[in-house]
Amino acid sequence: MAFSSNSPVWAPVRSSSIALGLTAQQVRRVVNYINRSPTFLARMLEFEAAGGQLTYSEDSTNCFWITDKRIYVSREQFCNSKPRANDADVETLTEVLAHEMSHFVTYFQEGLDLTKAASCDECAAAGVRDEARAYAHEYLVQREINQTPGDKVDWMKEGQLEAIAAGAGAAAPDGAAVDHAAATRALLDWAANWTGPVESAGGYFQFYRNYWLEKVAEKPTQDIDANSVKITTDPQGNIANVEYKRSGSRVATSLPGGVANLQVA
């Protein structure tokens, strides 16, 4: 079963329902990528069956929001600037969808709830694992798309493919069968420290640690030293230990049994 460009998933972001939204041709371009990746297609069909939709965010963020099953995408980046200008960034929108589909699985289907974390470090570890899984999903989808005829995509961030290659042994990441779990484990440190283009923004470990401090403990947020997080897994692949630096001082927290009920595959 192929994904349809007429799916209700697209309704709120189409030019027929919102000014400068995606044209029918742009929606078909995204759908064409989805249908080239069996992994991506399966997730999108589940998302559609669950009543999920895309919608524009007001603050130019991209995220999955569990309460309304919506994927919020940046209006600035994924709208057309003028009627008929046709300049919405369709390839990056496709990447965002491949990423958010992984969060859809963990939050919606598997019930990940970071507010249940017992400590800031446990929350940070679970959040990092979920992000590593989302970037591993992007990698799998990209690999599947690029194995089919048609336009190629290149979504990998600085150091992402190298981390997968190193963590998955000698296997060449573009051809070899690195599976989702192996790619997720290989990306744990990378995701923990990945800040995007602005290093002072902090990595995902700091982001999810501060989420817990602020939202659960109602305490002030804290900065983690850049590129200082190291995550160790047990033989089953559960996160067993996290280590990082704050203002130059080393902090180590062991998480026996992984991250308990926050564990995701």
Ligand SMILES: [Zn+2]
């Ligand atoms: Zn994410």
